[in-house]
Amino acid sequence: MKIAILIDSSCGIKDVKNYKNLHLVPLMITKEDGQQVADDENLSSEEFYVLNDSQLLKTSQSIPGNVMGKWDDLLKEYDEVICLLLSKGLSGQYNTFKMFSQEDEYKNKIHVIDTNGVSIVIKRQLELVEKLIKEGKNGQEIKDIMEEHYNKTVGYIIPKSLDQLVRGGRISKAAAGLAKILKITPILKYDGEIDKQDKTRTFKKAVEEVLNLLKENYPKSDIIDIAYSETDNETFNLVQELIEDAGLKIGLLEQMPNTITCHTGRGTFAFMPYQIWGEKLWK
Structure with a gap:
């Protein structure tokens, strides 16, 4: 079984080329004039801080069409996809894509994990998911383990x-x-x-x-x-x-x-x- 891992930019990883089977969908940053910028590898740290120092920025979920398009592409190559997304307590990201993952074409193939995570928490979760994949666990088994292991982290x-x-x-x-x-x-x-x-x-x-x-x-x-x-x-x-x-x-x-x-x-x-x-x- 071949399993892909999908993260959003709340993980802190933007260049996924150095990781095996890892893929990214960016969250969005909204400027004061309403223009949206994808928080991906094209937005450098220097550019971000210039923006952040000059105006009040807002954030929003990944664009649903882009995420589902990514799922479709990954399922051509992989059997299942594990999604490690921003905590539901900080964003609607989890709830949105959990709902979409229940559609017939994605059910039992797309596993949106309730991470309770962001940043270094998701980075550690990524390490554990990679380990569990190597051990031969399937998507549902990985989801159950991750949600149990990280449900009380403070x-x-x-x-x-x-x-x-x-x-x-x-x-x-x-x-x-x-x-x-x-x-x-x-x-x-x-x-x-x-x-x-x-x-x-x-x-x-x-x-x-x-x-x-x-x-x-x-x-x-x-x-x-x-x-x-x-x-x-x-x-x-x-x-x-x-x-x-x-x-x-x-x-x-x-x-x-x-x-x-x-x-x-x-x-x-x-x-x-x-x-x-x-x-x-x-x-």
């Missing part, structure tokens, strides 16, 4: 600046101004959705608190995967030093996907536990 996000959240209307300017005066740094919880976890007085304290939470919640894992948007060297080095001081190791260290940076802005760090396949690391 990580944390620290936005160094609240500017982007203000621009997107997610918090008020008054609240952001007060937070800046008091040096309050929010800690957000990520479990497929984003919610408030805590707040601290400084970015350093926020990182220390997140590392403590990860050590407490995942005592069997000493590896942390990190996604980050562009930041200064001082902040980047501080994060690495705090991880080392906490007795933890860095696994993946990746740039945050554009479609997430649109909402969180520069200087954002996301911390996720590395889950070993076959072990439940949560309490």
Whole structure:
């Protein structure tokens, strides 16, 4: 049985040429004038940040016709397709393509996994899917394993600046101004959705608190995967030093996907536990 893997650009991989049987459908980025840009290999990081710094960008799902056209093309070469798409808690992407996958021509061939994932989470899921394919698992078996293994994963996000959240209307300017005066740094919880976890007085304290939470919640894992948007060297080095001081190791260290940076802005760090396949690391 030959199985393809389809990701969207929330995974952070845009050039799939270096991966076997991996294919991409981009999410869309919408400018203030309504023009849409595909978040694919043709949009460089430099171009994205110029756009992001100059205007309020919005994001939207992959174009359904493009995704279904990709499915049709892949099913000419593959028996089944595993889809690792952006978490349903962050987008309608999962629900849309889960619905389309139930149509007669795709049923039992297209498997849209409920990833609860984005960025480094999906990158780790990709590693596991590739392993399961090599072990001879079929699409339904892989879907069941993935949804069980990742249904309780919790990580944390620290936005160094609240500017982007203000621009997107997610918090008020008054609240952001007060937070800046008091040096309050929010800690957000990520479990497929984003919610408030805590707040601290400084970015350093926020990182220390997140590392403590990860050590407490995942005592069997000493590896942390990190996604980050562009930041200064001082902040980047501080994060690495705090991880080392906490007795933890860095696994993946990746740039945050554009479609997430649109909402969180520069200087954002996301911390996720590395889950070993076959072990439940949560309490």
